[in-house]
Amino acid sequence: xxxxxxxxxxxxxxxxxxxxxxxxxxxxxxxxxxxxxxxxxxxxxxxxxxxxxxxxxxxxxxxxxxxxxxxxxxxxxxxxxxxxxxxxxxxxxxxxxxxxxxxxxxxxxxxxxxxxxxxxxxxxxxxxxxxxxxxxxxxxxxxxxxxxxxxxxxxxxxxxxxxxxxxxxxxxxxxxxxxxxxxxxxxxxxxxxxxxxxxxxxxxxxxxxxxxxxxxxxxxxxxxxxxxxx
Numbered sequence: 001x002x003x004x005x006x007x008x009x010x011x012x013x014x015x016x017x018x019x020x021x022x023x024x025x026x027x028x029x030x031x032x033x034x035x036x037x038x039x040x041x042x043x044x045x046x047x048x049x050x051x052x053x054x055x056x057x058x059x060x061x062x063x064x065x066x067x068x069x070x071x072x073x074x075x076x077x078x079x080x081x082x083x084x085x086x087x088x089x090x091x092x093x094x095x096x097x098x099x100x101x102x103x104x105x106x107x108x109x110x111x112x113x114x115x116x117x118x119x120x121x122x123x124x125x126x127x128x129x130x131x132x133x134x135x136x137x138x139x140x141x142x143x144x145x146x147x148x149x150x151x152x153x154x155x156x157x158x159x160x161x162x163x164x165x166x167x168x169x170x171x172x173x174x175x176x177x178x179x180x181x182x183x184x185x186x187x188x189x190x191x192x193x194x195x196x197x198x199x200x201x202x203x204x205x206x207x208x209x210x211x212x213x214x215x216x217x218x219x220x221x222x223x224x225x226x227x228x229x230x
Contacts, residue, residue, distance in 0.1 A: 100166040102219040103174055103199055106130050110141065111180060111195075113150045113159035120150055129214035130221055132202060137224040157190060158183050173200050177229070197226030 109123040124145070131138045153159070163178040176197045182190045200223035206212040 096168055098217055099201060099203075099219055100168065100174065102130065102217060103176060103201065103221070104163045104166050106221060107163055107176055107178055107197070108161045110144075111159065111161045111178070113153045113157065113182075115154045115158060115185070117151070117154075120154065124150070126214065129211075130219060132220040132222045135220075135222040137199075137221045140224045156185065158185070169198075172202065173198065175199075176226075194229040195226055196229050197224065199224050 106127060109126045112120075112123055114120050114123075127141060128138075131141060160181045160183070161178055162181070163176060165175075165177045167175045169175055176199060178195050178197075180193045180195060182192075184190055199221055202220050202222050203218055204220060205218040206215060211218075
């Protein structure tokens with residue numbers, strides 16, 4: 001009897017099963033990964049836009065505080081034709097012209113007598129608005145008003161003041177000359193007097209709005225004296 005060898009049985013091939021964890025990770029990446037990436041990009045763009053806006057605001061504030069405008073003045077005649085032009089001079093509160101103008105107006109308000117009670121009261125207010133508190137000028141002016149009350153004088157006469165000159169003698173002092181014309185209530189001239197005074201001033205720019213309205217330049221008279229020129 002013929003013997004035969006037993007043939008080896010073929011083994012079935014192994015099938016690779018899908019990994020559920022990898023499949024879930026792949027699903028997550030496909031579904032949410034793109035959303036997360038886009039959200040990061042938008043956050044980055046928002047941050048960059050905010051920084052750009054902040055830099056723009058800071059630049060505008062810097063430019064507004066450093067004005068580059070240069071005033072240019074053109075003078076014209078009665079027919080509208082330009083006759084002169086040039087750059088305007090820039091003035092500061094320490095400018096001698098502003099000091100002289102303030103002293104001139106102060107003398108006019110102080111020595112003027114008018115029958116208009118409201119105008120007289122406002123002139124007195126302006127005088128005290130330009131006097132340093134507790135100074136010699138404050139006592140000097142108060143004594144002047146007490147001895148020659150403008151309200152009482154206005155019952156019989158008025159006084160007009162014509163300032164002839166305001167000459168600075170130093171950075172803080174000035175000499176002023178003026179003419180006072182006294183008239184009766186009918187307008188007839190009673191007398192003219194020439195006066196000369198010496199004044200000391202100080203500059204202190206106002207820090208609040210109320211004071212800025214009455215003394216915007218911050219020019220104050222600290223000492224005052226005058227005498228009649230014969």
